[in-house]
């Protein structure tokens with residue numbers, strides 16, 4: 001092996017392992033010095049690539065597995081499939097599936113909005129352009145009739161297998177995380193507590209709207225605004241009759 | 242082989258989620274997106290866990306799922322590499338003694354074109370050989386060797402404040 005070959009090899013894999021490369025290094029002090037330098041750079045590169053992994057990532061992934069909340073007791077699941085096969089029972093089976101699913105969906109939504117990287121989103125107060133909110137919904141196949149004010153953050157987030165629009169609504173009494181899951185409609189509005197937050201799940205349009213915050217003081221107003229936006233009801237002008 | 246499916250999955254998540262997150266991070270440049278990608282990857286992995294025959298192949302298998310997922314979800318709006326440069330890593334970096342240096346180097350890595358960055362990340366972070374990287378990316382081994390060589394050259398040039406091309410000609 002000559003110097004050129006050695007340096008090519010060094011650039012594509014600095015951990016010189018091949019016997020002929022090692023042999024060249026033993027006889028060529030220039031290349032040996034280059035190799036030492038390359039290996040020092042490699043250590044630095046490896047450290048730089050190792051960005052910090054968010055805390056609790058593995059736990060969130062394990063919690064988000066849809067089956068995680070389903071009892072691993074097979075016969076009951078098979079029963080659900082038998083029920084599904086009978087056309088008359090389809091609605092019932094969907095109801096059962098929805099019930100199981102909603103428990104894990106709530107956990108996932110709560111885990112998502114409280115994830116460490118969302119802390120920055122919760123601190124945002126400047127409203128995002130309405131077009132961005134409309135676009136986020138459009139990307140999820142939802143056309144908004146209106147864009148509620150005070151949306152300070154909007155992102156198209158995957159939450160488990162669900163494709164959500166994740167928003168933060170800024171307000172004087174603190175931020176409210178608002179998550180819309182299209183095409184998966186809850187049966188009814190439900191209040192729940194998760195991750196130290198007050199939360200509400202509301203069927204809206206063909207999907208489900210989640211609101212999570214330290215307090216539920218703005219939930220009614222937000223629910224009203226988002227119902228108008230998603231179901232196209234005419235906005236009720238205050239004071240008019 | 243009566244390993245519980247749940248246990249197998251949990252072991253997989255615990256062993257590989259951190260590394261996959263880093264891979265995802267260098268693919269898309271955003272913490273939240275990277276987490277979603279990893280989440281989605283494991284969800285797919287869970288569904289096709291039976292396809293995984295041995296644990297040694299798991300890392301490459303997961304990396305492949307993640308890369309496809311990234312392409313599937315973000316092909317409509319490819320992540321411009323400039324997005325990655327104004328990344329802020331909220332947490333403390335792992336090597337506090339070199340934090341300043343790391344930031345410079347990270348910015349340089351972020352500035353690399355994806356075709357250089359991706360094989361480099363797979364090689365250095367994933368510990369894959371050039372042949373394995375080639376198999377993953379569906380390109381030839383010699384192409385991988387050239388790209389990771391060029392990637393290192395470009396990084397060093399960026400750190401030295403030189404144009405990468407100048408270094409290239411310096412090769413004997």
Ligand SMILES: [Zn+2]
Pocket residue numbers: 002003004006024028030031032
């Ligand atoms: Zn030499």
